Amino acid sequence: MEEATLSEYLGPPRTGFVSAIKKGFRGYVVWNARSTRSEFWWWTLFMVLVLFAAEFLEHLPFLENVSLIGSGRQHAGPLTTPTMLVLFLPSLSIWIRRLHDTDRSGWWAWLWLVTIIGWIVSLIFAVLPSKMGPTRWNHRIPE
DSSP states (O other), X not given: OXXXXXXXXXXXXXXXXXXXXXXXXXXXXXXXXXXXXXXXXXXXXXXXXXXXXXXXXXXXXXXXXXXXSSSSOOSSOTTHHHHHHHHHHHHHHHHHHHHHHTTOOGGGGGGGGSOHHHHHHHHHHHHSOOOOSOOSOOEEOOO
């Protein structure tokens, strides 16, 4: 992991789409670092696109009636379930690192379990700018 530099405190580094995906998978179990707002939102876009593609492929005629659970079409299909499992830890890690970037503990991630109020507060945390200067978590995932 890279130590945060003085120039970074003047403004967080911008992360592109491909770089955010690399950082997401490279730091999938790194909990004590920071992720910028751009890294978090690029990862979120990637996750939505991949899950949408998996759902789309499951609705193709040759996979339409295949299910992992019971008979008939279930929400967890043969492509969506493994995709969600693969993306779960990197997504959780990026979310916790995003909280660290706003100088909040990763324990705030539990807010997702609280109904709509928790989701709104979590969304507010996600759109807040990075905290300039040192925080308790001054490392970034290298590209």
